[in-house]
Amino acid sequence: MRGLEVLCPGLMSLVVDRGRFGFGDLGITQAGAADRYSAALANRLLRNAPEAPVLEIAQGGVELLAHVETEIALTGAEAELRIGGVPRALWRTHRVREGERIEIGMARRGLRLYLAVAGGFEAPRWLESASVSLRDRLGRPLDKGDRLLCGDLEPLPYPRVLPPRLIPDWRGPLTLRILPGAQAESFPAESLRRFYSEIYRLVSGDRMGCRLAGPAAEHDLEILSEPIAYGAVQIPRDGQPIVLLNERQTIGGYPKVGAVLPMDCWRLAQAAPGTGIHFEIIGLEEARRATMEIERFLGDRTEILLRKEIVLENQVLHVDEMEEGGPTLESE
Amino acid sequence: MSCKAVAVDGLLLEFGERIDPEISRRVLSFYRRLKELALPGIVEIIPSYATLYLQFDLFHWDHESLCRHLRVIADSLPESENDKGRRVEIPVHYSRETGPDLERVASIHGLNVEEVIRLHSQKEYRVYTVGFLPGFAYMGSVDERIATPRLGTPRARVPKGSVGLANLQCAVYPLESPGGWNLLGRTPVELFDPEMEGFSLLRPGDLVRFRPIDREAYFAAGGEL
Numbered sequence: 001m002r003g004l005e006v007l008c009p010g011l012m013s014l015v016v017d018r019g020r021f022g023f024g025d026l027g028i029t030q031a032g033a034a035d036r037y038s039a040a041l042a043n044r045l046l047r048n049a050p051e052a053p054v055l056e057i058a059q060g061g062v063e064l065l066a067h068v069e070t071e072i073a074l075t076g077a078e079a080e081l082r083i084g085g086v087p088r089a090l091w092r093t094h095r096v097r098e099g100e101r102i103e104i105g106m107a108r109r110g111l112r113l114y115l116a117v118a119g120g121f122e123a124p125r126w127l128e129s130a131s132v133s134l135r136d137r138l139g140r141p142l143d144k145g146d147r148l149l150c151g152d153l154e155p156l157p158y159p160r161v162l163p164p165r166l167i168p169d170w171r172g173p174l175t176l177r178i179l180p181g182a183q184a185e186s187f188p189a190e191s192l193r194r195f196y197s198e199i200y201r202l203v204s205g206d207r208m209g210c211r212l213a214g215p216a217a218e219h220d221l222e223i224l225s226e227p228i229a230y231g232a233v234q235i236p237r238d239g240q241p242i243v244l245l246n247e248r249q250t251i252g253g254y255p256k257v258g259a260v261l262p263m264d265c266w267r268l269a270q271a272a273p274g275t276g277i278h279f280e281i282i283g284l285e286e287a288r289r290a291t292m293e294i295e296r297f298l299g300d301r302t303e304i305l306l307r308k309e310i311v312l313e314n315q316v317l318h319v320d321e322m323e324e325g326g327p328t329l330e331s332e
Numbered sequence: 333m334s335c336k337a338v339a340v341d342g343l344l345l346e347f348g349e350r351i352d353p354e355i356s357r358r359v360l361s362f363y364r365r366l367k368e369l370a371l372p373g374i375v376e377i378i379p380s381y382a383t384l385y386l387q388f389d390l391f392h393w394d395h396e397s398l399c400r401h402l403r404v405i406a407d408s409l410p411e412s413e414n415d416k417g418r419r420v421e422i423p424v425h426y427s428r429e430t431g432p433d434l435e436r437v438a439s440i441h442g443l444n445v446e447e448v449i450r451l452h453s454q455k456e457y458r459v460y461t462v463g464f465l466p467g468f469a470y471m472g473s474v475d476e477r478i479a480t481p482r483l484g485t486p487r488a489r490v491p492k493g494s495v496g497l498a499n500l501q502c503a504v505y506p507l508e509s510p511g512g513w514n515l516l517g518r519t520p521v522e523l524f525d526p527e528m529e530g531f532s533l534l535r536p537g538d539l540v541r542f543r544p545i546d547r548e549a550y551f552a553a554g555g556e557l
Contacts, residue, residue: 021387024378025363026524026532027462126526136466137507138526181338182346224349225461227378227385229339251380251463259339284395287340292390 003149006142008063013142018051020129024250031133034207034246034269035112038076040298042116045073045093045160050299052120053130057113064102070150071095071118077110092161110170110270119151135247173276179287181258191217202275209244225253231260261287263294333406335399341390348382355382356460360537379536380461417537424495424542425550426517433514437480451475459538467506467524469534474500486512493518520555
């Protein structure tokens with residue numbers, strides 16, 4: 001069988017795409033890439049559809065053997081990449097030949113790496129998405145001996161490289177922008193003041209959400225269970241915030257101060273425990289503008305042309321700037 | 333109905349603040365209407381007890397234009413409407429083997445086991461919302477004579493198909509999972525299957541009855557212990 005053979009699956013590696021939408025009324029969570037920026041750019045580099053299935057690798061430590069000739073791009077957390085034993089850079093495309101090993105070291109900064117292959121991974125789909133969902137028990141993490149089937153290779157005429165200014169800096173602390181939600185005005189003023197002025201620390205996080213600790217934003221609000229948006233910040237009685245992410249439950253009964261903007265959630269999903277976190281209110285118009293800008297950039301609507309570099313024997317012979325485009329990474 | 337921005341691409345419609353059949357009817361009738369209309373640029377429509385959440389495509393809608401559109405739709409809905417949900421019957425084997433809390437629920441309320449089974453299976457329940465797990469339907473309202481609070485300590489493992497009771501609500505566990513509801517019995521039917529038409533046996537607004545079956549029928553239908 002052609003494809004990539006899994007020699008070492010890492011701690012938890014999942015095939016993901018943008019996620020599963022339209023089934024929340026049946027209790028199905030969105031799942032999908034936790035850091036959509038890195039996942040979408042891995043695909044963009046290879047000229048794949050932005051939603052083509054990629055491999056989300058938690059903390060690295062993956063080894064694959066190619067039984068096919070393909071091209072790959074690895075993005076996300078900082079880690080060592082070797083192809084056929086030779087160190088290679090992240091955030092650019094590489095040719096991989098049959099029989100070569102792809103070795104991905106442990107993540108040094110950031111938590112999750114995204115591996116895309118030319119044409120995307122050919123993975124099983126459930127309810128219109130290839131995203132493995134641990135919560136909904138759709139699919140499972142990668143295992144030793146698995147084969148990842150690759151789409152068709154249409155070789156790029158030259159390697160594609162992401163301009164360095166578009167590579168996120170994974171160091172903390174983070175500022176997360178929040179759009180105030182349905183119960184925002186019901187919280188005691190003093191709790192809200194504290195929530196937006198103090199620094200919280202990331203205690204633990206997974207694909208469901210992130211638990212933070214800091215000065216308690218106390219309240220005595222009781223609400224009926226209601227549907228939960230991506231990025232919703234719920235505050236249980238103990239006053240310690242929880243930011244809900246890709247595999248959150250679809251409904252829940254804790255009051256919420258609001259929702260963190262999607263691109264700030266992607267960045268949070270890359271943060272290590274201990275990272276300092278500050279919350280900042282953002283208005284609806286500004287939130288909308290910033291989100292639409294990043295969505296356009298990730299290729300949902302328009303094509304952006306990455307800088308093209310023609311590389312021969314490690315020497316850049318020709319750089320064609322074309323049209324760079326791209327957003328400013330405001331949360332960095 | 334109030335219409336609030338709760339995410340950059342999310343709206344929450346609020347119809348009330350209680351678990352109430354009348355409020356739920358309005359939520360679910362609006363939900364059904366939106367599913368029928370299949371408006372472009374709507375990504376998710378999720379109903380709960382008194383709220384309805386919509387996630388939308390930013391390139392199709394903004395909060396204001398969508399709220400305005402939703403109000404027009406709301407105005408066109410009949411004031412009161414009979415329950416229009418699909419009717420679903422779920423066979424349940426109520427027993428000590430399949431329902432480890434059956435006797436305790438009976439003794440708490442000074443009833444015998446047969447009376448608990450009768451009270452639970454004679455009512456028609458409405459699916460208020462689906463969540464927690466894929467296909468996990470929150471149904472109500474349970475007869476007050478058997479309403480029982482959740483266990484103090486949830487079980488680490490509730491078997492798939494278990495029929496549970498928590499206060500005035502009941503539910504069926506579609507998958508094995510941790511859980512704190514009082515377990516009365518188990519059904520052999522599939523509640524959730526990605527290969528099944530519609531994926532989930534129960535959907536918001538459905539009207540559900542439980543039909544008691546004996547041990548033999550339970551096993552014949554594929555039930556397990």
